[in-house]
Amino acid sequence: MGRFKICFALLMLGVFSWAGLAETTQFDCEFDNLKNQGKLTFQINNLESADEMELNYEAFTDYEGEEVAFTYTGDELEQYWYWLVYGETGYAEFDDELNLQLPIDDISCEVGKLHLYANNGYRFGYLSVSHNCSKQPGQPTPKTYTKVACELSQVD
DSSP: OHHHHHHHHHHHHHHHHHHTSSSEEEEEEEEGGGTTTEEEEEEEEOTTOTTTOEEOTTSEEOTTSOEESEEEEESOOOGGGHHHHHOSOOOOEEOTTOOEEEEEEETTTEEEEEEEOGGGTTOEEEEEEEEGGGOOTTSOOOEEEEEEEEEEEEEO
16 A cells, blocks of 8 residues: 555656646647647646646737737637637636646637646546537537547747
């Protein structure tokens, strides 16, 4: 039992100390339903501090030359990413278990979240979106769900 506690402590120390090596962490994320078709990329400043964590809004430049927090590479831009990529209201937050969440709210049409799990170093999670404006009378609200895999790297 003692060895398990020591191994777990070392693992957690490694996960959290790795996140603290640099102030900015870049996430390059692929989605199961769009394999090899595109990547969503974003950066978070101060990932190791819940009080100071924030999206890096100076990370990328959009098609109009404005600084933005997200970029997307690939042929298609999914409609529910539009608000994340081109909107200016995106933010990142931790839930009670220190999982990383990026809420999506495109004027209540596309509502959901990108959720990355703390227990795997924010490398895996899911994207869940309700398409409220696509709902037909008498039918359930259409939803999108896909697993997410992200590569993390430190940015100078």
